[in-house]
Amino acid sequence: MDEAPKKKILVLVEGEKTDVLLMKKIISSYPILDDYRIISYCTNIYALYQEMMTAGQQDFEATDILLVLKSREKSDEKRKLFDEKYTDILLVFDLDPQDSRYNRDVLLALQKYFSDSSDMGKLYINYPMVEAFYHLKSIPDDDYYHCMTTLSELKNKKYKLRVQKETLGSDYRKFAVSRDQITIVIRQNMAKAHGLQSDERIDWSYTGVTQEIDHLKVLQLQLALLEKEEQIHVLSTCGFFIADYNPIFLEIT
Numbered sequence: 001m002d003e004a005p006k007k008k009i010l011v012l013v014e015g016e017k018t019d020v021l022l023m024k025k026i027i028s029s030y031p032i033l034d035d036y037r038i039i040s041y042c043t044n045i046y047a048l049y050q051e052m053m054t055a056g057q058q059d060f061e062a063t064d065i066l067l068v069l070k071s072r073e074k075s076d077e078k079r080k081l082f083d084e085k086y087t088d089i090l091l092v093f094d095l096d097p098q099d100s101r102y103n104r105d106v107l108l109a110l111q112k113y114f115s116d117s118s119d120m121g122k123l124y125i126n127y128p129m130v131e132a133f134y135h136l137k138s139i140p141d142d143d144y145y146h147c148m149t150t151l152s153e154l155k156n157k158k159y160k161l162r163v164q165k166e167t168l169g170s171d172y173r174k175f176a177v178s179r180d181q182i183t184i185v186i187r188q189n190m191a192k193a194h195g196l197q198s199d200e201r202i203d204w205s206y207t208g209v210t211q212e213i214d215h216l217k218v219l220q221l222q223l224a225l226l227e228k229e230e231q232i233h234v235l236s237t238c239g240f241f242i243a244d245y246n247p248i249f250l251e252i253t
Contacts, residue, residue: 004062006088007034009117012069014093016040018172019130019238026186026239029179030249038083041069045093045125046101049110065089065121089121092238094129097226098154104223111219117244119248123215124237127222132162134167135235136188139181142202144188144234145195151230169184183250186239190250194234196221213240 011025011027013019023038042047051072065088066097070082076130091114103230107125114123124134128149136144153159168175176182187204194202202209215237220230 008085008091009034009036009088009144010066010081010086011036011038011090012041012121012225013038013130014041014044014210015130019092022130022133022238025176026182026242029223030242030246031077032245033066034109035090037086039078041070043185044096044101045110046096046098046099046106048091048093049103050101060109061149077251090116090117091121091123092240093125094125095125095127095222095232096154097128097151097232104227107219107223108216111216116217117241122241122244125215125219125237126238127192127232128154128159130236130238131163132234133185133189133238134172135163136168136173136175136232137166137237138168140184140188143215145192145201147234148231149228149234171250173224175195180238180253183234183252186242187250187252189236193218193237193240196233196235203245205252210243212244213237 013023020038020040027036027038048068051068052060052065066082066086070079071084073079095107111123111125114121116122116225135147135151149162153162164170164172176185184204187209190213191202191204191206191209194209194211197214197217218235218237222235226232
C-alpha cells in the first residue's frame, strides 16, 4: 500500500518567542511526520484583520491569506515561504481584549471565516493570550476549570506576571516536560472548552474530551462574559490542532 502523501502545514503564530517555542514543543512531542513551517506574524489579530480588509477590499472571499502575509513581510527568507503551497494553514492568535483595536465583530468574523485548515485556514484563539497554556499550578490542576482573568488585570499588564508566579515550578521551561504532561494540559483545556459549550463540567480524562470543539461558540460565550462581567475564562486552544490532526495522539497512556 502506498504511503499517504505528506502534508505541508503553515503555522502562523503571533509572537516571536513564547509562541514559536511553544508550538515547536507541542509538535515535536507527537509522531507528526508532515512538514511544518512555524512563522511569527509579529503583530496581533486586529492588525491581521486590517491588512486582510485592505487586500480584499472588504471581502474575505477575495482575500488570499498568503498574499496578505507576503505583502507585509520584510524578510526575503520569509517572503519565499509565503510563495509555497500548503495543504493546511493554522493561525494561532491571542484574544487581547485590552488592545485599543479590540472589536467583537472582527473576532467573530475571523473565527467564522477561518474554520477549515485545508481551505482558507483554521483559527485558534488563546484566551487571553498564549501564556494561558502555562497557567496550571500542577499537571493536572483541579482548579484550572475555574481559572479566569479580568479586563482590569490585562489592561494593567499583570496577567503575564501572574502566570509566571503561578505556573508549575515558576518556570515555563519546567512546565509540561513530557508528552504525557503536554497531553494532559491539552485535554484539560479541551475539557474546559467543552464545559463552556455545554455548561457542564467535564473531566479531562473523559474519553470524548478530544471531540471537535465549536470554536465559534466558545468565542461567543467568552465575548458575552467579557461584555457582561469584564472577565473571561483562561483557555489555551493552541494545542487543539493535535486533536484535529489525530485524536489518538491524545489518548492517555
